Amino acid sequence: MTFVVTDNCIKCKYMDCVEVCPVDCFYEGDNMLVIHPDECIDCGVCEPECPASAIVADTEPGLDKWLKLNGDYAKVWPNITVKRDAPPDAKDWDGVPEKYEKFFSPEPGQGD
Amino acid sequence: MSAAKSAVFDVPSEDAIARLVDDFYARIRADAVLGPVFARAIPGDWGPHLATMRNFWSSVMTASGRYKGNPVAVHSRVDGIEIEMFDRWLALFEATCRDLFAPPLAIEFQAKAIRIAESLKLALFYLPDRPWPIESPKDAS
Numbered sequence: 001m002t003f004v005v006t007d008n009c010i011k012c013k014y015m016d017c018v019e020v021c022p023v024d025c026f027y028e029g030d031n032m033l034v035i036h037p038d039e040c041i042d043c044g045v046c047e048p049e050c051p052a053s054a055i056v057a058d059t060e061p062g063l064d065k066w067l068k069l070n071g072d073y074a075k076v077w078p079n080i081t082v083k084r085d086a087p088p089d090a091k092d093w094d095g096v097p098e099k100y101e102k103f104f105s106p107e108p109g110q111g112d
Numbered sequence: 113m114s115a116a117k118s119a120v121f122d123v124p125s126e127d128a129i130a131r132l133v134d135d136f137y138a139r140i141r142a143d144a145v146l147g148p149v150f151a152r153a154i155p156g157d158w159g160p161h162l163a164t165m166r167n168f169w170s171s172v173m174t175a176s177g178r179y180k181g182n183p184v185a186v187h188s189r190v191d192g193i194e195i196e197m198f199d200r201w202l203a204l205f206e207a208t209c210r211d212l213f214a215p216p217l218a219i220e221f222q223a224k225a226i227r228i229a230e231s232l233k234l235a236l237f238y239l240p241d242r243p244w245p246i247e248s249p250k251d252a253s
């Protein structure tokens with residue numbers, strides 16, 4: 001069991017989650033974060049910290065795509081444990097539907 | 113002190129977490145099954161481990177960010193750890209929470225512990241080619 005980062009992180013990328021994660025299991029892409037499923041201990045601390053409510057428990061239905069995406073990119077993106085400023089237009093993207101289809105970037109972020 | 117013993121915490125304060133950690137690990141060390149495993153893993157001074165666990169529970173219960181570590185890696189190095197031990201660990205943890213905390217707080221701690229224990233069990237013992245959860249011997253037909 002683990003938590004997964006989902007669509008609403010894309011282009012919001014607030015990064016509040018990385019500060020509270022006890023096991024440093026967030027990895028940074030160009031415009032979103034993911035959780036490493038083998039490192040997450042399911043403590044759930046990050047879930048309420050996300051201003052975009054983008055983090056959900058993997059026990060919720062319909063998450064196959066996000067489980068795979070989190071697992072795949074956690075292996076190739078850099079680790080992030082220190083929060084930086086969110087994108088200046090983060091608020092404008094909060095809640096925009098289908099961000100994955102339109103905006104997802106497979107490029108790595110800068111990491112710590 | 114009997115006054116301290118009768119204290120019941122209802123929020124996850126520093127004091128509450130310190131009492132939980134001290135009391136819980138005293139029970140662990142006295143336990144016939146878990147005691148020897150922990151004694152092998154922590155052969156010397158328990159001070160650093162207790163401090164680590166206070167930080168861990170502070171992070172988990174109050175989002176303080178004080179603990180940063182890799183418990184999966186740490187547990188994978190522990191000699192003699194068996195999957196059934198997690199239930200015993202959880203039973204001692206629950207009893208400690210029940211003794212020290214008001215019921216809603218005890219339930220909150222226990223819920224976190226159950227989920228974390230499950231993820232550690234998966235990380236340490238899950239294999240793709242066998243069923244999960246692994247049946248304990250008494251349940252196996």
